[in-house]
Amino acid sequence: MPFGVGGGSDILARNIAKVIQEEKLLPQPLVVVNKPGGSGAVGYSYVASKRGDPYVIATVSSSFWTTPLLGQSPVNYQHFTPVAGLVYDTYLLLVNQNSAIKSLRDLVEVAKRSPKLVTVGGTGATSDDAVVTYIFQKETGIQLNLIPFRSGGEVMTALLGRQVTIAWANPGEAIGQIEGKLARPLAVAAEKRLRQLPEVPTFKELGINLVFRQLRGVVMPLDVPRDAVKIMETALLKMAKSKSWQQNYVDRNMLVPAPMGSEEFGKAIVAINEMYKKVFTELGVIK
Amino acid sequence: MEILSGLAQGFAVAFTPANILFALVGVTVGQLIGVLPGIGPPAGVALLLPLTFGMDPTSAMIMFAGIYYGAMYGGTITSVLINVPGEASSVMTTLDGYQLALQGRAGAALGIAAIGSFIAGISSVILFSFFAWWLVRAALHFGPPEYFALMVLAFTLVIGLTGRSPLKGFISLLLGLFLSIVGVDILTGLPRFTFGQLKLLSGVEFVPVAMGLFGIAEVLSSVEEKEEAEFVKADLRLRNLFPTIQDWVMSRWAILRGTLIGFFVGILPGAGATTASMISYAVEKRLSQTPERFGRGAIEGVAGPESSNNAAAVGALIPLITLGIPGSATTAVMMGALLMYGLRPGPLLFQQNPQFVWGLIASMFLGNLLLLAMNTMFIPAFTSVLRLPRAILNAFVIAFSVVGVYSIDNSLFDVWLMLFFGLVGFFMKKLEYPAAPLLLALVLGEILEMSLRQSLLMSQGSPLIFLTRPISASLLALSLVTLFPLLYRGVKGLSLARKASMIPRT
Known part of the structure; x- marks a missing residue:
């Protein structure tokens, strides 16, 4: 492993x-x-x-x-x-529950206004988190600041402590924190909405060609x-x-x-x- | 009160015969795992995991938690008796514990460790019951800059451990820092100083280095000393097998401080029991009226770290239970287990499974009590090891260490690494280079580097990030204060030297 x-x-x-x-x-x-x-x-x-x-x-x-x-x-x-x-x-894009960013559109706007200001928590500089961040940046023309951590658990800790603005996580990794109202999913990088999270839109629905x-x-x-x-x-x-x-x-x-x-x-x-x-x-x- | 009724409910769960049994099994296995060098609590829990499928999750977690804190008690025994740290978190115990054993006071060291661990364990469980939520929220304020500042503080404390020659201590520290950067760089994925060795990609492992520098080096030096037997002028009469009132008086504040340090460091994900015990030892030495006794058998040097590693084991459960985030390797395995039982650790666990949470908390009172009893009752048995002639004991130590290190990863590389560091330790000892700074730097160096680079990424290169955040700024200020006496002495020394020549400094 x-x-x-x-x-x-x-x-x-x-x-x-x-x-x-x-x-x-x-x-x-x-x-x-x-x-x-x-x-x-x-x-x-x-x-x-x-x-x-x-x-x-x-x-x-x-x-x-x-x-x-x-x-x-x-x-x-x-x-x-x-x-x-x-x-x-697949991957969920998450923010802290108390984040001022309420939707994907908010996020893109903030990131466009101030490039590199939005920090992204991910595991390793060359992990999927990094790849999906690259694609997200490319599709939206924004620039994010990726901070690598040693494990998914550390990424989630950083998100909950608002050390990073957004974070990628597999749905299964994040469901405990989503249900506990500590983290909020903005979008899912899947073809279709997830059965267990029907209210979370896909990137595609929001006009961003990101399926990962x-x-x-x-x-x-x-x-x-x-x-x-x-x-x-x-x-x-x-x-x-x-x-x-x-x-x-x-x-x-x-x-x-x-x-x-x-x-x-x-x-x-x-x-x-x-x-x-x-x-x-x-x-x-x-x- | 909600918490008290929760606890009452928890005791009802924990004190069923089945759960008492599982607590007993857990702490006994933990004790054994603690004694065996190499195999640590994460491996212990992972090994028992398959046996628990189909069991009541509460019972399983009671057992796992028992393994975790039981190992903290057990790790002491080999550290004191044969200078081989049973767990990474017991390394600091070898410094004074083994010296006490050489003075025939192994029983006192083991006793104070057990009592300290017990007090730390119980206090931490109480803190856990009442302040878990508040504490975990505080812990979330610890981002990379705060970790960096904490590591800086730890390193400034370490400078106090450098023994008689600060220069030699510093060289040992640098060697440790160098070793800590070996392996794949997590931020870029590039290997550093691995010389094509796959095994080194994951870095220089702590346990083989620690066992080499302490256990093996000790054996080598004892072989060199010609005098036969007379290794311990051990007075193994019952009266001397337990700590005296004076030991207790000297240790009580160390136990208290160790508990608090351990508990708070334990809550921080990624820091852990080893870091906690190191900080505790350094703090005790720094605060002591007689720091020169440290390293020559100071009872507080055993009491502080041993209390703190046990408190850290309890603290580490907090982020797991409250947020669903594992803060250490052991709790991560526990989290995997919980998921498999269908329990999702996280904010809702307290509400949805109060029986589980409170049962687990209550079981820790019981487990610590069992461990106290086991560890004090068996002191005479443990210390009788010291009756063995040195030659035989040496053979045991080597066999024990080789098997222990091999069992971590089933890797001979680790065995060679340990033997290599045994030689290094032997020469360091001969040349009076202290080994502790090397080990500290090896453990803390990785977090120091990682958090520094993460922080600078966050601030896009500006070091001001360390000063604009209140916690990190306070920790850095505290580091300065800690350094001040040293700097003052240094400057005074310099100015005295310079006075004669009257060179103006601008």
Whole structure:
């Protein structure tokens, strides 16, 4: 698990471990180990270094693609065996409940008036938070000031303490604070409104072409025996179908199910890599 | 009163036979985890997590919380007896605790640590019950500039730990700061000083360094000393196994200060028990009438940090329970657990699951009581370790340390790292370079750097951000005040030297 505790990837990893054990899909329980740092570079390098070890799996989220593309990780998607795709997760743009900014339009106005004044909390300078901030800036012509933190939990703390003006968070990460009326969502970067947050508009409705979702799944190191991959793939797909998974993970964290086998997931990995490459090139982040 | 009725309800939940049992299991496991170097409370909770699926969430959390603060008690034991910190937060305890053990007063050190931890634990739970909301709101005012100012204050306190030669202490501190920047830079994702070692991408781990500098270095120096046996002129009669009245009198303020420091630092996300214990030790030394006793067996040097790490463990639960934000690695694992039980930690938890929240709070009274009993009753058993001949004890220490460090990440790299720092520690000891500043800088350096850079990003490069925010400005002012006696002495020394030559300073 290449990220700090408390974030979306962490919740995924812990739920995989739980459902796999409950449904007895693997003979041994999975143990979640957090290896945060460097926008995933640390954890992925660690897992990739376990070549041939069938007892190590890693969760995949956007940094799996972005960090290597930015030339900041010694390993990229080609250093892993795809196992299974699981869910899509999207992003909410949040402000503090007491913020003077009440809507996306307010935000864009403020940001236009004073470029770089609005601070954005995100995890790591090259994380999805940063990517979605780039796209948001590009689509609206505003300039924001991104402040990186070590984990989603620290980002939320900074938002609640009004250390940053806005923050990105996966819906599942933020729902506790939204329900508790500590943070307010301005918009969701999904195609459609979320079932659990029907009053939150999409960026598209508000005239901003920003749809951003990340595919979450599982990979293994290279050179793992083929039957080990198969066993893991079967277990994960079975898990994705289980009721416990749907109720405890997908619904509770406001996700869209996206079960994919090894082959399909492998293709998706390549496609997503191309997508990021294109976005990064457009944005001038990479050449 | 709402809080009192909540507590009453909580006691009803916590004192069911099942929950008493889980509290007992939790604190016992915590105690063990504390004793084992390497494996820490986050790993302990994560390991037990799968066993709790299907259990009542309240019972599970009672157990997890027990592990957390139980480990704070347990970490003391190896620190005092064999100079191997069982937990990162017990490093400061080795400085004076082990010296006390060498003087045959291990029992006093362990006893005062247990009593201090107990007082700290109970006081923190009371503060938690009554002021949780108020405190967490205060903690939210801590943004990057405030963390930076807090770290500056901590570093100025550390300068007081530098022993006889400030220069040597300073060199040790710089070495620690350097080690703290090894690894992937979180703000840019670029690796620094990793020399292609994947393992170093996540930085130099604290535990192997601490165990090397203390435990292994101690073994090496003891081997060098020729005299056999006579390692402890231990008087292990029962009378000497417990703290004396005088110990208590000397420690009571240290315990109180340690509790407050630990509790407040514990509430701050990202700071934690280790930082708290370090600040507490530095404060005690700074306030002491006889600072020269520190590092040679000052009982307050054990009482302060031990109280503060236990208070911090309780404080760290506050942001989790009230805001749904984990402030430390252990509470983050607990948060994951809560989510899986279908409880969403956050502002609504108090309203929607009062039984859970108050049950957990009440269980901490019980857990601390159990730990006090365990830790005082077993002092004679623990200290009997010191009856072992030195040669055998050394072998145990090395085996224990190697296994402990390996178990953190199942990585031999960490073992080599520990042995390397064992050698470094051995030479540092010989040349009288203090090891504590290195460790402090290693822990605090990362937060110092990160918060400095975050602050400057927030202010778009203007350092004024540290002065325009009241909390950060006050902390910085406090740092100046702390530095003043040192500066004064320095300037006085200089001016005396210069008087002779009468060079005007402009």
